[in-house]
Amino acid sequence: MAPGMNKMPRVHGGLLRVALVAALASSGGTPARAHHSFAMFDTARPITISGVVTAFEWTNPHVYIELDVAEGAKVTHWAIELGSPSILMRGGWKFNTLKKGDTITALVSPLRNGEPGSLLNRVTLADGRVLGNGGPAGIGPGTSTSTPPSQQR
């Protein structure tokens, strides 16, 4: 028996049982989320940032773009989270799509806590190409092919 299970209170009563079962009606055998919820990002208020790439990390569970964003004399360093290499490759990304020194413009969903971290929506590369955050079932908001909320849990 799972830890703690046998400490749960015993509940009897037909009416309660029916109510609990009904409330748990399943939404379907849809895929689980891969790594984590994106609720920490404010997907309702995306922002655009432009800057110079300082690193492009082609890693799991996520790919990251490190970006220096200049506003006048002030430079803010941003971390941008993307999907995984597998998901991104199906959306046209390669491990060497970006390199240190590239100038890019990214539409991102910033962290709700105000820190300079974000989730990529889409990016415009130095050569003008626009890439989203995944393939046919990409992770990021703002791409036309994002996984619908109904499939994320």
Added chain:
Amino acid sequence: MACVSFAMICARAPDVVGQTTPRPSVAGVWVPFGAGRGADPAVAPPPAGPVALKPAYAKEYLAQRAADAEATKRGEPPPSAAMGCVPYGMPRMMAIASYPVEILETPGQITIITEAFSEVRRVFMDQPQLPMDEVPPGYYGHSVGRWQGDSLVVDTVGIKESVPGYQNTPHSDRMRITERLRLITPDVLHDQITIDDPVVLEKPIVYTLAYRRMPDYKMVEFVCDNNREYVDERGRVRMRLGR
């Protein structure tokens, strides 16, 4: 479904010495898809059945589910094992977002490899299942399989209680997972999963996962070596910055 319909993917299985019987093959790379994305109803998975926990477990489960939903709404999603790069295990590993699953058929064994977290299951064919109490609890348990008509039937026991269940439901060490894998078309595979747990469930949970074949796809490595998500002292999921 008769194997002859899928001539390109039929295998000839030795059933009796000196004889072979055509049967389907589920070998290949498959990507899960859901029912709600404009999927062809002819191949979409049927709706999942209800999750009916025994009242003693349902009360706590529902409370946790509600609390998690509320926290997520606040932008403070609850942590999970996967967030820490701990593999999903059975049964959830069988459909992780849009990550492919590779199925290999070799004599006496079917091997299932997921791209997400590089999880591996081994299904030992045509063997009796072990008694539950003889299987060391783990993420994948002990699986035996057999062909039953056009379906590959896989029986799994021995899943560690700390491995999150379907929709994060609790489960006991008495959980048994029965899968029926069947080709709906040559390029669509269904895995009907039945979870039975007489300790926790009022009745078995039944749901179906659907997959499309990914011809020529080469599985991508997934080593979780750059995990920037962590849980802070208040239990909130944070993103590590400052590189």
